[in-house]
Amino acid sequence: MSEPTDNPVRLRHVLSQLPDYVPGKPAAAPAGVTAYKLSSNENPYGPLPSVLSAIEQGATTVNRYPDMAVTALTERLSTALDVPPECLAFGTGSVAVLAQIVAAACDEGDEVVFAWRSFEAYPIVTQLAGAKPVMVGLDEQQRHRLDAMAAAVNDRTRVVLVCTPNNPTGPCVHTSELTRFLDRVPDDVIVVVDEAYVEFVRDPDAVKGLELWREHPNVVVLRTFSKAYGLAGLRVGYAVAHPPVAAALRKTATPFGVSSIAQVAAIASLDAFAELNDRVESLVAERDRVTQALDDQGWKLPASDANFVFFPLGTESADFARACEEAGIMVRRYGDDGVRVTIGETEGNSRLLEVAESFGAR
Ligand SMILES: *Cc1c(COP(=O)(O)O)cnc(C)c1O
Numbered sequence: 001m002s003e004p005t006d007n008p009v010r011l012r013h014v015l016s017q018l019p020d021y022v023p024g025k026p027a028a029a030p031a032g033v034t035a036y037k038l039s040s041n042e043n044p045y046g047p048l049p050s051v052l053s054a055i056e057q058g059a060t061t062v063n064r065y066p067d068m069a070v071t072a073l074t075e076r077l078s079t080a081l082d083v084p085p086e087c088l089a090f091g092t093g094s095v096a097v098l099a100q101i102v103a104a105a106c107d108e109g110d111e112v113v114f115a116w117r118s119f120e121a122y123p124i125v126t127q128l129a130g131a132k133p134v135m136v137g138l139d140e141q142q143r144h145r146l147d148a149m150a151a152a153v154n155d156r157t158r159v160v161l162v163c164t165p166n167n168p169t170g171p172c173v174h175t176s177e178l179t180r181f182l183d184r185v186p187d188d189v190i191v192v193v194d195e196a197y198v199e200f201v202r203d204p205d206a207v208k209g210l211e212l213w214r215e216h217p218n219v220v221v222l223r224t225f226s227k228a229y230g231l232a233g234l235r236v237g238y239a240v241a242h243p244p245v246a247a248a249l250r251k252t253a254t255p256f257g258v259s260s261i262a263q264v265a266a267i268a269s270l271d272a273f274a275e276l277n278d279r280v281e282s283l284v285a286e287r288d289r290v291t292q293a294l295d296d297q298g299w300k301l302p303a304s305d306a307n308f309v310f311f312p313l314g315t316e317s318a319d320f321a322r323a324c325e326e327a328g329i330m331v332r333r334y335g336d337d338g339v340r341v342t343i344g345e346t347e348g349n350s351r352l353l354e355v356a357e358s359f360g361a362r
Contacts, residue, residue, distance in 0.1 A: 014127050022120065022332075029328030036348030039330040041167065041197075041308050043230035044344040045279050047265075051231075054268035058261040066260040073236075073263045076270050081210065083240050089249035092257040094196060094224040094237030097249065098161075099125040101220060101239065104248040105158040105190050106131035113152050114161035115144045117168060117337055119194065122161050131158070142169035142302035142312060146177045150184040160185065163194045164207050168332065168340035169312070170304030172206040182216050190245065192220045197306035199228035199280050200287070206305060210240060217242045225262075227307060228280050229269045234262040283307055287343045293353050298361030312338040313362060320359055327355045 024039030047055065070090045078085040091097035098121065102112060108130040114122045116135035126133040134157070136149045149160060162181075164173040182191060193209035209221035224237035236258050239249055269276060290309060294301055302310055313320050314336055321333040324341070329351055332340045341352055 014130070018124055018127055019120070024332055025325075025330045027328075027330055028325075030326065033328040034347065035328045035330065036344055036351065037330045038308075038342040038344045038348055038352070039332045039340075040232070041227060041306070041340075041342045042232050042344075043227060043279070043283075043307075044348075045230055047230060048269075048272050048275055050272050050275075051265055051268045054264045055234075055261055058259075058264040061260055064260070065256045066258060066263060068256050070258055070263055073258075073266050076267050077238065080270050080273075081240065083210070084243075086243045087240055087246050088238055089241060089246045089253070090236065090238045090258050091249075091253055092235040092237075092262075093226060094194070094222045094239075095121050095125070096235075096254070096257065097222055097237050097239045098122075098192070098194070099128070100249045100252040101190065101192060101222075101245075102126055102129045102131060102159055103252040104245075109156065110158045111154070111156045112159045112161065113149055113157055115149065115163065115166065117166075117334060118161070118163045119167045119196075122163075132156075138166070138169060141171065142166070142310065143171045144173050144177070146173070146181040150181050153185050153189060157189050159190045159192060161192045161194060162207075163196075164209075165197045165201060165304065165306040167196065167306065168308065168334060168338070169310045170302050170306055170308065172201055172203050172305040174203075174205040175207050175212075176205070178207045178212060182212065182219070185218075187216070187218050190218055190220055191216070192222055194222045196222070196224050196227055198223065199277075200284055200307050201305045202284060203303075203305050213240055213242075220245060225266050225269060229266070229276060230279075231262070231265055231269060234259070234265050236262040236266050283343055286346060286349055290343060290349050290353065294356055294361075297353075297357050299356065300362070308340050308342045310338050310340050311356075311362075314338070316362070320355075323355050323359050324352065327351055329355065 027035035027037040029035035074085045110131045112126040113134045123133045195209045213219045221240040226232035324331045
């Protein structure tokens with residue numbers, strides 16, 4: 001192979017401007033210390049026996065293409081959510097569905113408005129589609145400023161992304177805020193409510209995406225099986241959208257993207273909802289234990305309705321991330337904005353509390 005610099009192939013200029021997606025670091029720890037991977041908001045619990053057996057069963061037909069129409073999962077989810085089947089569209093994770101939305105809505109130079117910091121895939125999918133990201137800073141409590149976001153909408157805006165709870169900072173958007181926002185934004189602009197962590201939400205004022213979707217033809221709800229359902233490795237997510245939008249998302253999907261194994265595992269997970277929900281309840285209880293303990297230590301952190309906590313440490317972020325990693329906890333640092341730590345196994349969470357205590361509350 002010759003040196004990459006000798007290669008004359010022409011690639012799109014935009015690629016040189018895109019940050020690489022930073023995956024959570026794999027678990028690694030000093031000798032004799034158990035490592036915990038708390039860097040990717042994954043579910044610490046392995047697959048349920050019933051889900052594992054669906055996966056094994058699904059594996060016997062991998063010589064065939066999957067059902068491109070995702071028929072059985074569509075029917076199962078349609079019943080579970082009380083949403084017509086034609087309003088569901090699937091993709092290889094909700095990140096892929098997000099890219100399908102932007103590809104379906106944006107021509108070159110159109111604008112996508114979202115809060116910042118928020119999910120790091122947002123600027124990447126926007127720029128890959130040739131669209132322009134318009135990023136509106138969070139407030140001091142690390143929450144969306146929806147009035148400022150409404151003011152940023154103009155006649156080039158095609159999509160607004162609302163992440164609730166916000167990854168990586170934690171707070172959810174309230175129904176009153178998003179209702180007022182939807183009243184202000186033209187109804188030909190798609191408003192995506194990204195509910196990747198919806199199962200962990202306990203704030204009674206939190207947005208309920210499906211209710212707003214029923215009332216607004218321009219609302220799209222994004223959900224995933226990666227977080228609460230513990231299927232991050234299988235790549236399956238979906239949108240709830242009104243029929244013309246859902247049809248556009250099917251057109252912009254990778255053909256046969258969602259594997260047959262992912263489809264059957266998602267169905268088995270919906271069937272095992274009660275068991276999975278017990279795990280979600282345990283994780284929520286762990287989140288509450290961690291946030292209460294950090295509060296008692298004197299930390300002033302943003303509220304979290306998700307399966308992670310955020311330490312907005314500014315220029316001390318690198319020191320805190322290093323302290324965590326020396327203690328065997330892999331965390332996700334966002335430059336000089338802060339450090340996000342996933343709620344995982346009880347021992348890992350307790351280890352975080354020890355590190356936070358000796359670092360000293362901010
Ligand atoms: C994790 C996450 C997703 C979805 O991830 P997939 O694994 O692609 O389904 C979407 N949005 C946000 C905000 C997330 O944190």
